[in-house]
Every structure is written in C-alpha cells, then in structure tokens.
Amino acid sequence: MFTDISMRLLATAFVMGVGTLGPGLAIGFIGAKSVEAIGRNPEASSKVQTMAILAIAFAEAVAIYALVIALIIKFVA
C-alpha cells in the first residue's frame, strides 16, 4: 500500500501544507499591522512601506524554504 512513490507524493504535499501555514499567517499579520500604522500616521507611509516590504519578503522566504524541501523530495532521490 505504501510504495516509495506514493510516500514521496504524500511527503511533498505534507511539507507544503504545513510549511506555508506559518508564513501565510505571518504575512497576514504584517499586512494588517502596517496598514493600521499607515492609517494612524499617513506621513510615515514610506517608512512603514519599506519595513513592511522587507518583513513580508523575509516571511515569504520561510515559505520558499519549505517549497525547496518539497521540490527536493519530489524530484531528487
């Protein structure tokens, strides 16, 4: 029932499913807080925007790490 290929597919899907939970939530929080900050203080908009882009890129990078592991499981050995 559990062949090598089926375990590999299962592992790939599991890695992606669990690995993008955290970054998804993180990006949502960052977006919400930065929009709130801009709403409170529109003059600091460009500073907030810079920090928000930076933080979102870092959060997305963690999801990309999970993607890389999923790709390695699927395509390499």
Place this chain on the structure above:
Amino acid sequence: MRVGEILIILLSLRGMLNITLVAEKIFSIGGLPVTNALLLAFLVLVVLAVLAVILKNKLAMVPGMLQNVSEVAIEGALGLMDSVLGDRRKSEKYLPLVFTIFIFVLFSNWSGLIPGVGSITVGQGADAIPLLRSPASDLNLTLALALIAVTMVNVFAISIVGLKERISVFFNFKSPIGLFVGLLELISEFARIISFTFRLFGNVFAGEVLLAIMALLVPYLVPLPFMFLEVFVGFIQAFIFGMLTLIFVALATTPHEGENAGH
C-alpha cells in the same frame, strides 16, 4: 493515489511533462557546461546591452519613445531610492547596482514567459531537452546574483565606513552580549545569501512547474490567469531583490551612532 501516480509517470516517460530541478546542459565551452537557462540569460544580457548602447547613442534633448520610457523608469527608481536613503547623491551612487539587478531579474523572469521558451527542444525522442528555460530557474544564476549583491554590500560598507568599523560589526568585543550579537550578524550575512538564492529560485521554478502543469491539464484559456500571475510574480521578485539589496546597503553604510547613549 494509484491513478495519479500512474498518470504522472506515463506523462513523464512520454516526454510531455519534463520538469527537472536541475537545468539541463546543452553544450560546453572549454570544459564548462552551458545550460538552457544560461543560454537565455546570455540572450537577455545581449538584449539589455544593445538597448543600453542604442539609448546612449540616441540621447537627445527632445526624447524619442525609448528614451522617454527609460527616463520614467530611472526617475521612478531614483525617487524610490531617495525615500529609503534620504539623499539623491547616495541614490545615484547605488543606482547602478540596485537598478541593474532589478532590470536583469525583471527581463530574465519575463523572458521565461515568451512562447518557445520551454517548448522548442533539441535532441531526439526520449532525451529531448528544452533549448531555452527561464534563467532564474537555474540555481547557479540566482546564487551568483545573491553572491554579487552581498559582496557589493560589503564592498560599499568598507568603502564608506572603513574596514575596522565593518569588522567591528561582526566581532564586537565590548561585552558578552556584543559578542553574541556580532556572531548573529555574521550568521545572518550568510543566511541572506541563502535566502536571496532560494527566494528567487523557488518563485521562478514553482511558476514554471505551475505553468507546465496547467498547460498540460487544460491547454485553452485556463493557463491565461496563471500567465498573468507569472508576469506579476516576475515583477515582484525583481523588485524585492532590488529593494532588499538597497536596504542592506543602506543598513551597512550607516555608521554606528554613539553606543553609550541609552542602550
């Protein structure tokens, strides 16, 4: 589970779905392999160089369309860099690095969407490999860009704040906490290389896989929104690469203010 895996195996064997993590080698120059992604990167390089030469030779007080578009792009980039750096002279100093990275990654990502890339193959039958492939889907290219970006950040930092100041960021012997923070900074410098590499590679390669599978499942109309997504993602990843490089340069070139004041 069985039907799905049988389908994928059959399609891979028939060569309809040839997705490889590693970019395939087409030929060699000297002893060095040239992959299909590298070939397209060379083409993008040639296109950008030709555009630059044409722009330079046809500079006029009354701009033609190409010059107009380029001026809008560069003015926009300089304005954005001003808002991060605060000084137009600094923006002009870092513009070559940041804007080149942005334009090269942008043209690379968009060139991977042109019809013919991924579908025109060389070789017969079972070992037919695509002649061209999105440049950033080769891990070597993204690694090279990441190394260039991080090296140039350090070069700029050393040229502006000096070698001693730069090293004292990493090896800070003022206090045990300072030592720890310095070690963390050193590790995070290497982590930046890794994250630059894999962010761009992951986004572009995942986009390629998505497009290939979508085109395989429903060839008409359905791939269209995914192509739009890829255009958007290509732009965003180029923008993020450039912005992060800019921010790291800005962070690395601001000298430490007095550490004694209220730490």
